[in-house]
Amino acid sequence: MDKNGKIIVKAEYLNVGDFSEGLCYVSKEVIKKGYKWIFIDTLGNKVFDIKDNFPETEFSEGFARISSFEEQWFVNRNGVNEFGKTWKDGHGEFKNGIAYVSDKEFSDFYPINTKGERIGTKTFSRVEIYNSRKKDSMGTKDKSEYKSDNYVPFQENELWGFKDSLDNVVIKPKFYKVDKFKNGVCGVRVNKRDFETANDYFLDAIINESGEILNEIEMHCYLGFQGELIEFYGAPHFGGGVHYLNKKGEKIKPTE
Structure with missing residues (x-):
């Protein structure tokens, strides 16, 4: 519903994410892996299906990170694997043109750009990424009206x-x-x-x-x-x- 209470998309889903960049992942069905997810637009129309995979993030800067629980990749607003490649793990969403991925689980994350290309040779832990992004967020936070x-x-x-x-x-x-x-x-x-x-x-x-x-x-x-x-x-x-x-x-x- 909108902020005035008008229902825009009817309550027909078992689970939903949040809308971001005009798209939201929702589910009407439970499967062996958990929920079967699709992405819808702000009118409730199906935009694309991610089959039996899991949405790791909402859309940010035009991309959402998807997981099969064995590998991960980024889809565009049409649900297509934008870079034509996969990684073993990922952390967070695209922010300021950068996302973090890894060729192993849980560690050794490295940044990629919006072409899916690796930036530099240094690797980072989840904690280092979190602290770095938190610091950036505090530095660029818009002045609140309140x-x-x-x-x-x-x-x-x-x-x-x-x-x-x-x-x-x-x-x-x-x-x-x-x-x-x-x-x-x-x-x-x-x-x-x-x-x-x-x-x-x-x-x-x-x-x-x-x-x-x-x-x-x-x-x-x-x-x-x-x-x-x-x-x-x-x-x-x-x-x-x-x-x-x-x-x-x-x-x-x-x-x-």
């Missing part, structure tokens, strides 16, 4: 509030539990509970960057933002159905 991205929760007595990056109090402690700010809003608990239910991350309100309550609503098994919408359940233990709120704290109901 000042609350830098808010840090703090506790005074039994209540929680938020400080900014300079240690100034921006929201006084008045909540019994807080999540983290995202998209300018945050899930909190305003009412004290005498006991906690096992495996139930329970919050009961959404606040804005000023600490004002946008909506006071019971949210069980709170998952935070999943794309454009906040997702939670209506009862403990993932019961009571799935519910959604937008960035204004307004309830969104899926509609045809």
